[in-house]
Amino acid sequence: MKKIILSVALLTAVVLTSCGKTACSCKEEMIAMATEAMSSATDMDKLKELQAEAADLEAKCKGFTAADYAKCN
Numbered sequence: 001m002k003k004i005i006l007s008v009a010l011l012t013a014v015v016l017t018s019c020g021k022t023a024c025s026c027k028e029e030m031i032a033m034a035t036e037a038m039s040s041a042t043d044m045d046k047l048k049e050l051q052a053e054a055a056d057l058e059a060k061c062k063g064f065t066a067a068d069y070a071k072c073n
Contacts, residue, residue, distance in 0.1 A: 004044070004047045004048070004051060021060055021061055023061075023064045023068035023069050023071065023072055024069075024071075024072035026057065026060070026061035026064060026069075027069050027072050028072075029057055029061075030057065030061075033050060033053060033054055033057065036050060037050050
């Protein structure tokens with residue numbers, strides 16, 4: 001279960017170009033997804049669903065750098 005939570009957290013944290021998204025909107029979605037993953041830590045089905053959503057989010061936000069996210073405060 002820790003592996004799934006870690007996977008979701010890593011996928012949401014390692015978001016890099018935008019398909020109509022800004023770095024700030026991607027960051028907000030990552031934080032919301034990570035929060036949801038932590039609150040659903042015992043629900044394996046929900047965690048698998050979140051893992052898939054995190055992969056989709058990573059693809060949509062591909063290309064942003066850490067500097068882009070640092071500008072979002």
